[in-house]
Amino acid sequence: MEDDGARTARTGTATIRPPLEGLRVIDISNVFSLPYAGGLLADLGAEVIKIEGPGRLDSTRHNPTSGMHPDNEPGADPWNRASTFNLLNRGKKSVALDLRRPEGREVLRDLIKTGDILMENFTPRVMRGWGLDYPEVVKLRADIIMVSCSGFGREGPYSQYPAQATTQEATHGLTDATGYIGGEPSKAGQSFVDFLATWALVMGTLLAVRYRHRFGKGQWVDVGMYQLGCFMVSERILDWEANGRRVERLGNRHPWRAPQGCYRCAGDDQWCVISVRDDAEWIALCGVMDRPDLAADARYATTAGRRAAHDEIDTIIGAWTAALPKHEVMARVQAAGVPAGAVYDARDLHADPHLRARGLMEMVRFPPERGIGRRPIIGRPWRLDKTPLSVRGPGPTLGQHNREVLQDLLGYDAARCAALEQAGIMGTEPTKLRPLVPLSMDQRVRLGRLAGWDPDYKARLGIED
Secondary structure, eight states, X not given: OOSTTXXXXXXXXXEEOOTTTTOEEEEOOOSSHHHHHHHHHHHTTOEEEEEEBTTBOOTTTSSTTSOOOGXXXXXXXXXXXXXXXXXXXTTOEEEEBOTTSHHHHHHHHHHHHHOSEEEEOSOHHXXXXXXXXXXXXXXXXXXXXXXXXXXXXXXXXXXXXOOOHHHHHHHTTHHHHSSOTTSOOOOOSSXXXXXXXXXXXXXXXXHHHHHHHHHSOOOEEEEEHHHHHHHHTHHHHHHHHHXXXXXXXXXXXXXXXXXXXXXXXXSXXXXXXXXXXXXXXHHHHHHHTTOHHHHHOGGGSSHHHXXXXXXXXXXXHHHHHTXXXXXXXXXXXXXXXXXXXXXXXXXXXXXXXXHHHHTOEEEEEOOGGGXXXXXXXXXXXXXXXXSOOOOOOOOOOTTTTHHIIIIIIXXXXXXXXXXXXXXXXXXXXXXXXXXXXXXXXXXXXXXXXXXXXXXXXXXXXXXXX
């Protein structure tokens, strides 16, 4: 990035502008997938105005799953300091508006008239009940692009069900595919389907923008997270439809590779994955482990034989890896031409030289009055060679742009804004908060909230106060 909060990049005397500059997004989404999509649109140059209620904050602002506060200090305004909120909502403006009240929805309608894109992730009944579903929104602006994300989409027998990505993993079958042999179904990870939805929402929005650019018409982008999850297990669905076969959970095993596993290495909770594709790679792995006897053993000479003796082989490989650091295991095995990869934790990812070279972690400077300084924020998984992009700033404080948006954009006078504030429809502080239990970093580790922490993390990350 050119500088913290850079808006444009320069090549010679020409200014390269971000691709979505000039587009305005009205974002009334909450939690993860759609807020994150909106943050990526802000990276691409869109003006994104986030709306949340003083009495109904985005849940990533203030709850036990909101990530960390800088230096583990909540400060006087913890709802503005949560790491997850500032990551997902980077570069946005904030208007704190109570949409449960008619006066708040009137302001929203005025904003929609000025916007190019409206983003929401309520269950369908909410927007319909407010008179702001797509057939009504196009009456406010005919070429509006409306982007909706819900658990099950806008029609069908499940459409009215509220949903979260964490619970949907069970409904669309991902947990049935995830787990160890003979074991119980397991989650795939941290809200895995939320990430799938984020990429789908960005792609759907950009396709709709292109369509409007070509034909002058908006459209409705309707993403159901359930379908995204089904897509991820599509080969199992196809196997059932075509062959009547229900595939069992495999854990770290593979249908036609052997051995394949995730092996414990030296240190606390350190692991490396090794996957042998054929007999030649098996012989190479035996050489790396200095076990020529295994390469000569007829029981392990074929993939079928190794699959039959997989438990025994896992014990042998695990005894070798346990004495070595995971990166050394990875380097030795890869050098022999066998696929291997160290299992990375957050510490590894932040220090990874490749990700640093790619610029995935971007240093973003918070305004001095927020007392946070410069912090790393994850960028984008893609780069544009002719259009340098950057995180354009941290997430906004609650209601930071109330007056700017209502007065400068909508033309409201100061008296009308003051009346909205006095009535509690607009504000800059939450009207209700549940208390957060303060925990030291060591307590978080003991409770399993963190795997560990480094007291010298600022030096490791290059953070300057």
